[in-house]
Amino acid sequence: MAFGPYFLLASLEGLVTAAVLSLMALGLSLVFGVMRVVNVAHGEFYMLGAVVAWWVASLLGGHPAIGFLLALVISPLVVAAIAFVAERLVLSRLHYEPEATIVATIGLLYIIQQLALTFYGPEARPVQAPFNYRISLPWFGYSAYKLSVIGFSVLMMLATWLLLTRTKIGLIMRATQFDRETAQAFGIPVGRVYAGVFALGAALAAVAAVLIVPIQQAHYLMGLDPLLLSFIVVIIGGLGSLRGTVVAAVLIGLSDGIISMFFSPTLAKMLATLLVALVLVFRPQGLFGTAAR
């Protein structure tokens, strides 16, 4: 294939990756930013989102779009509820001690994985895309659904941004993030805010999963790689910077796609990872972060 079309394809692929990744990373960034908690179970919320989506879609007959749209509503709600309960039962009792929460969320990871394995099974199962249209370009074909994922993800990011910057809930969340004790002194129920943030973070992961599941299928071990990638995205972007998270996701998505044009795939992955690591080495606060810590 000629360079031009190849480049176009690599960029499209990179953007789809970036779209899903930034949604998931946004969830992680909220939890991380507001609560200062390293949530190792974030990838499992993503997996749960996909599994619930499969479950909803498989219960319904009819046009695949109905099942998909319903999953897009139900799955984040279910996952948010589970996260809320986990936060109240476990994390709050640990007083958000950073080290203890790592162990607790690893425990949560095991529990969710086992439940998925027992009740959902070890197989990979697909959910039908709401529409199946193949865009025929002169050089190759491309899935229209994949392009719509980019669009939907942008909408979700905008909605979250509005929530954070234009509503009272957002104000409370930002206040809690800025200074927990002062917020408490002003009568903000910090405990409930934390639980809400944790649930919102999980819900965003679930949305990302519902979007990806017509492309990638639900599998009980699918959470690990996106977890690592979204951690990377959050930190590269700069903690607490929504803009940074998006830019970092696009950077990682594109560099992964474009470097793979020139090298053998594994070598390309190694180089892309190294490149991104070096960004952080020479800009420790991340792309858009203010001073470290």
Next chain:
Amino acid sequence: MSEDRILKLDRRNGLSRRTTLKGLGAAAGLIAAPGFVRYGQAQSSAPIKIGFQCHRTGIGAAYGRWYERVTAAAAKRINDAGGINGRPLEIVIEDDGTDPKRGAEVVEKFANQHKVDLVYGTLFSHVVVGSAPAAGELKIPYYVVSEGYHVASGKLNRYCVQPGITDVKAQVRSVAPWIAGNLGKKVTLVYPDYAFGHDHRDFFEPAIKAQGGEVVAKVPIPPTETSFTRYFPQIPSDTDVIYHVMVGPAVLTFVKELGEFFGSGGPQLFGFIDSLEAVDIKSPGLEFLEGSHFWEGMPRYAQPDQPDYVTAYREAVGIDENGASTGDAKDISTAAHMFGCWETLNIIKASMEACGYRGPEDRAAMIEATEAMTEMEAGPDHPQGKKLFNGKTHQVFGEQSISQVSDGKLKVVHRTSIEDGSYEPEADYTTMSF
């Protein structure tokens, strides 16, 4: 070690004595000569314990679940027919998490804690290779059902055997002539960039060259990858056939994206069903596979001309005509591999009976009995087909199926011969010490 063994024998006597005494008058049983005969029989009716190293969790869980079901069915059949040498078969299961470190620990647990007679049933190559040293050190037979080339390569030890399923080298060699003859001579390989994929690459290239074909491109995919479209431009436009072997849940994505990329045109596809084991061929997105070809170890879908013993086997392991569980049509089996469990257990039975196996002291004799095996006829014990075992490499050879997807089902279109896949032995375990 020898003390252990005595202790174990004592305990076994104790147990069986108790059970014998139940039926006999205590005094009479101990004094009368016929009582001693009974006692001797009772001693040898203690169960033969087989440790089943099972992928219950981890990446192999979809396979593990079916290996477990087939093992239970095969053990039941053996027990219903009178067991091994008149002794019942008992399967002890431990989960290895599809992890080589845990695999080695499980082998130790089987040998030292459960005191099994042998270890059996592993599928994933890295667990086999990780566990092999432990099996060799503990001198416990290790019968794997893995299709890796590790056993035949001679890199393991004399206790490791693979008698129930052909290895990847033979599989790859046996399909090459058919591909060159029917699909085309210019082949692009798409494979995972680790040992299993490299085996496909390294064994297929000479095999297709021998048929006058050539490998025009190789596309190794990193195992951490979840999306593949960006690699497809590396497939040259003059490719006749894409030979694909992907393992893991990402394969559905792979096939779907191939379909989106090429549309109705594009090269022929030849794949290894490993990719789609436990996955419904009728899954949305897999329509693109219609008309393409697959290697199958044993057909997933019931074939119209299948012999009675195959029907019986399918019924025993609980799969319907679509290769799904009889209890749940969405639960698709790993039919192309799991027959290996059935056949391996029958070979274990045959080996034990051939050497008059009594207990762990006969482990070496049992390996020698397996090494002495050659031809195995197709039948209820070997439903996949006839086999030829090579005692030197500890590896079996068999026929393979090439199937075509039509109407969302796999139809066998060609069956390769044992000779198609056979190769010169590259190792001789029989010259190694026990």
Next chain:
Amino acid sequence: MKIQTNLAPSAKSLALHAGVVLLLLALNFLLPEYHRGIFARVLVLSVFAMGYNLAFGYTGLLSLGHAMFFAAGLYGAGLPIYHLGWNVWPAFGAGILAGGALALVVGFLALRTTGVAFMIVTLMFAQVFYLTTLYFTTYTRGEEGLVLPQAVRRLSLPDGPLDLSDPSTRYLVALSLFTVVLAAILFLVRAPYGRSLVAIRENEERMRMLGYDVFANKLAAVVLSGTFCAAAGAAYGVLFGYVGSGFASIQYSILPLLWVLVGGAATTLGPLIGTLFMFYVIDTASSYTTAHLLVVGLVLIGVILFFPKGIAGTVRERWLRWLP
């Protein structure tokens, strides 16, 4: 975290550690075969955890990449044995050297960052290392790995070679390595250098103002930590005979973190306790239920609710203040 005031290792703490080592020695003769084998593995892996603890527990460097140091030791020792026919001694040395050198390079780059950025940079370097082991599958056999033949796993000594695949020998070799590293760590954390590491963890700025070269101190900690982890990896390879890229994957970066946190960060015996505890939780749970990960998860959460500073850490906080 309290900084202790007495400089010499207290008699109590010396007695405790000597007692633990003697107990472990006695266990070689007392434990049933299976558990002896497991203890040998756990001892090697707790060396890995102790190495991790030096960076994470004492110096406050949360790394998610320590699998690369363990694997550097594993491959550094395993590849020369497999491909070049080296003896165990030089191979073991090569493994340690490989890990130390890698830690020097990684530390030099990664220590430009702090906190979570350090965590992510180490994670990414480890990912690159893992992919490297796959990229060179021709030599490493990738995820499938290599078997080091039993015949070459012999430790040559003046009195003749030791067969490392013999269960008792293996146990004693693992215990020796464990003892050496435990003693080194005990000495280190009592020495002024160890105290300066803890002080860096507690307040880096103040240490800098006091004139300490914080970067050099931290770099030394990472190199030492990486070297201990590599020693564990090299020992694992020669003792158990398997070298595979699974040990370089992210799971093996998370595990030492988990072991240390469960056992107690910045405690000398925590890594051993955590490693042992996690092994037996998994082993026991899997013999009672097929859903054993569920039990493991619940136990982890239970432990951390009752022992928020890890087992040894909470014991120290509540009851035994002198515990190192």
